[in-house]
Amino acid sequence: MGAETKSRKPARGPMRLKLHERRRFWGQAGFTLLTNANLGGFFRGKIYQGGLKQVCVPGLNCYSCPGALGSCPLGSWQSLVLDPLVKIPYYVIGFLLGFGLIFGRLICGRLCPFGWFQELLYKIPLPKLKLSRSGKLDRLLRNVKFVLLSFLVLIFPVLAWQELVKSPLFCQYVCPAGTVSGGWPLLLAGADPGLRLMLGWVFSWKTALTILIILLSMIIFRPFCSYVCPLGAWYGLCNKFSLYQLNFTPSACVDCGLCERECPMDIEVRKNLNSVECIRCGRCKAVCPTAALNSNWSGKRHENI
């Protein structure tokens, strides 16, 4: 390996990364538009009421958003658990298991509208905060999404079946996607004056929480995905066994460290590939100058170490 090869190789990665990020951006934009194509709804202040709403979409996408054509899996999970005629939501279970099994968190990195929304906010040129450098606090906060996931999967159904809760608690008190894409546009459009009469402390709480998440997203990369989203937590667990897998071939690695430097989730890429925190944005793979990082859809991992 001559000096010429060494100096040529690292330059390839950053160029490919730029191209990859452009493609990813348009992929995210395209999928957001595709699943929220009822654009007229934003002006009319009315949500889409057609048959497509019976199909769940893989990402966090509120079904009360005027643009939404499909249904949010988290909202559907809660509403079916609360429905006395359903109780066990096989439909949503099959949907989430299937998407998790095939893609894992590739949905977060490439398809989810709310993940994309946070990435757009992060592009605002402001000083950035790396919470991962704080070590303990970051690790502690990352567990919050698993606590919320456990609550939704294990505790919420029991409370709902005992009729101790009667509303979708996560949507009601936490989910900022509902406020950003449902609450605010519907109130702004003002088509239903009755909605304004219902404003109360819950709306104030959710608005404050949403504004906090928006502000944090400008300085921290995807804070909601990293710390709060139970859907991301589920897909993250699926990273371990999904058909889409990232692979690392140590013999091809020149130890340049670009992958770790470019990882927006601050993962030690080569040590913890397919981590539950990996949103599968593919930046590490794109920037790697030697293709030591790659991926496949067969569910296999290279183990040629």
Next chain:
Amino acid sequence: MCAKPKQKNEITGGIAGNKPLRRRILQIGLGALALTALVLGIVFDQHTAVLRKAIYVCLECIGLG
């Protein structure tokens, strides 16, 4: 920090470990479970239950409930 990992498990670790067969069995099992659940959901008309909910503005979702 960026040192090359030396052991297999550091790279391939996790609940499925680095045992390809175990992982494959898990994938097939979960795939079968996902399909069964989806079919059951459709047989029990749960997609229309989703539709019934999703065609109305969910007041809880938008923070008014």
